[in-house]
Amino acid sequence: MSAPPSATPPSLAQSLHFWARNASNESALLRTSLGLGLFDALPVRGEGTPVKVDALAGKVGASVRGVRSLVELLVCLELVHMDEARGLSVTKPVATFLKDAAFRERLREAARWWSPIGQLEEAVKTGEPVTCEGQRWDVLEHYRRLFLEPVPAPSPEAEDFFDRFARSAARTWLLVTAGRLGLLEQLATGEKDEAALRAATGASERGLRRVLEVLAHLGLTRTEGTTSGFTDEARQVLDGKALPYLLRSFSVSAQYWEALERLEETVRHERFILDLKDAEVSRRFYADNSNQITAVFASHFQLSRRAAATLAQVRPLAGASVLDIGTGSGVWGVAFARTEPTAHVTYFDQEVVLQQARRNVEQLKALGQARFWPGNLFTQDFGEAAYDFIILPQVLNVLRPESLPDMFRRVARALKPEGILVIAEYVLHERRDGPLDHLYFGLRRFLTNEGDLLSHSEYAALLADVGLTSTVCLPLPTQELVLAARSGVTLPTQLAPPPRAAA
Numbered sequence: 001m002s003a004p005p006s007a008t009p010p011s012l013a014q015s016l017h018f019w020a021r022n023a024s025n026e027s028a029l030l031r032t033s034l035g036l037g038l039f040d041a042l043p044v045r046g047e048g049t050p051v052k053v054d055a056l057a058g059k060v061g062a063s064v065r066g067v068r069s070l071v072e073l074l075v076c077l078e079l080v081h082m083d084e085a086r087g088l089s090v091t092k093p094v095a096t097f098l099k100d101a102a103f104r105e106r107l108r109e110a111a112r113w114w115s116p117i118g119q120l121e122e123a124v125k126t127g128e129p130v131t132c133e134g135q136r137w138d139v140l141e142h143y144r145r146l147f148l149e150p151v152p153a154p155s156p157e158a159e160d161f162f163d164r165f166a167r168s169a170a171r172t173w174l175l176v177t178a179g180r181l182g183l184l185e186q187l188a189t190g191e192k193d194e195a196a197l198r199a200a201t202g203a204s205e206r207g208l209r210r211v212l213e214v215l216a217h218l219g220l221t222r223t224e225g226t227t228s229g230f231t232d233e234a235r236q237v238l239d240g241k242a243l244p245y246l247l248r249s250f251s252v253s254a255q256y257w258e259a260l261e262r263l264e265e266t267v268r269h270e271r272f273i274l275d276l277k278d279a280e281v282s283r284r285f286y287a288d289n290s291n292q293i294t295a296v297f298a299s300h301f302q303l304s305r306r307a308a309a310t311l312a313q314v315r316p317l318a319g320a321s322v323l324d325i326g327t328g329s330g331v332w333g334v335a336f337a338r339t340e341p342t343a344h345v346t347y348f349d350q351e352v353v354l355q356q357a358r359r360n361v362e363q364l365k366a367l368g369q370a371r372f373w374p375g376n377l378f379t380q381d382f383g384e385a386a387y388d389f390i391i392l393p394q395v396l397n398v399l400r401p402e403s404l405p406d407m408f409r410r411v412a413r414a415l416k417p418e419g420i421l422v423i424a425e426y427v428l429h430e431r432r433d434g435p436l437d438h439l440y441f442g443l444r445r446f447l448t449n450e451g452d453l454l455s456h457s458e459y460a461a462l463l464a465d466v467g468l469t470s471t472v473c474l475p476l477p478t479q480e481l482v483l484a485a486r487s488g489v490t491l492p493t494q495l496a497p498p499p500r501a502a503a
């Protein structure tokens with residue numbers, strides 16, 4: 001299920017993508033919004049004076065940034081309406097089903113299962129209820145009721161809301177668990193009988209059956225007698241490298257589980273459960289994530305090469321000095337090195353992450369043009385008038401909003417007078433009400449004590465403050481490119497065509 005509700009049901013590939021990345025965010029969003037009383041604090045559309053986000057945060061006693069990161073998603077999902085003056089009200093169908101006491105109780109009951117669901121792996125192995133906060137929870141029975149014995153909701157809108165609220169995260173965790181048990185990998189190699197699957201995964205009879213029943217319900221598997229395998233569609237979608245890639249995405253989502261469960265605490269008090277501003281937590285998280293970042297290297301390399309080609313339209317890259325800040329896998333800097341063999345690239349990141357970047361740069365035979373610079377991007381002085389291009393690829397969203405002016409000041413100082421700043425980011429619509437994937441990404445940045453996503457004009461205002469008065473925003477597939485420079489410097493106004501497959 002993806003949103004807003006559309007006439008055509010999503011394909012299995014689209015659903016898997018959503019379950020891997022955003023389904024647990026969606027459940028946490030709705031569970032937290034309800035827990036905070038956000039819907040109840042808003043007037044019904046057309047029946048009262050719309051409320052601005054600051055006032056709403058005051059009403060529910062929570063942080064403005066936190067409430068804003070929820071509300072922008074609720075607006076995008078069309079559960080909350082935002083008028084031209086940014087006044088908020090709850091839509092009529094939502095107000096109606098939330099007044100239904102029995103439905104409300106179903107939501108409350110479903111909300112209690114987040115932690116127990118996190119122990120699904122144990123439940124599948126033992127076939128027994130799990131213990132959580134001193135109580136026994138029959139997670140396998142919960143999955144049966146949730147997916148195989150649905151209770152009618154008071155309206156189609158209520159059913160859609162319940163699905164997002166209760167089942168979205170449950171789908172993600174089922175797939176996380178099936179991945180961890182090695183069940184999906186077993187099924188990918190062909191049909192298997194129950195005994196073989198139990199032996200390979202350590203699952204109990206009851207646990208395996210339930211997982212397979214729900215996977216079948218999701219359209220991934222089918223079982224005849226005691227033999228199970230992927231459906232034809234699942235086989236096609238999970239062919240080759242697609243399954244390992246998907247499993248890595250699920251494992252990244254799993255890292256956020258507890259923080260999503262406790263999102264209400266974070267929105268209320270800005271108390272961060274997965275605090276990436278803690279140096280040790282950040283080191284571990286990004287060291288782990290750099291594998292994931294490397295897994296998406298090939299697709300991001302398409303984007304970064306296209307960005308380098310776009311800049312080469314207005315400025316020769318020959319002999320250019322390039323600084324790639326928060327380089328991660330190195331995918332952005334190395335694209336400049338590969339586009340122009342005389343360009344020199346400095347890769348800046350945490351030491352532990354640079355080890356991975358070095359391997360990737362070496363593989364692309366660009367070590368001769370490389371310098372690796374370990375440091376802390378929050379405090380590092382990047383020098384003065386030293387670089388023709390500075391790249392900030394997917395890194396501004398790591399900085400809390402109050403750190404952005406200082407970051408831009410250090411970066412503008414390090415740019416040569418004719419230099420160009422290259423920001424690759426998830427740039428929001430001017431109304432900050434989409435795109436949906438960007439907003440979910442933004443919610444994760446908020447809950448990990450990282451930054452805000454901005455619109456083009458919000459970036460332009462901050463950049464103008466440091467003298468980079470000329471900006472353009474060019475949409476790449478999946479993210480945006482904001483280019484900035486001092487007045488009079490020519491910036492490209494359109495993207496170069498996509499590069500050919502070979503690097």
Ligand SMILES: C[S@@+](CC[C@H](N)C(=O)[O-])C[C@H]1O[C@@H](n2cnc3c(N)ncnc32)[C@H](O)[C@@H]1O
Nearest residue numbers: 286293326327328349350353375376377393394
């Ligand atoms: C979201 S990743 C982006 C990676 C890469 N630029 C890309 O587009 O794939 C953010 C990067 O910022 C780095 N980072 C986060 N905090 C940092 C800090 N305090 N100092 C240096 N690098 C940091 C992380 O290690 C990570 O590689």
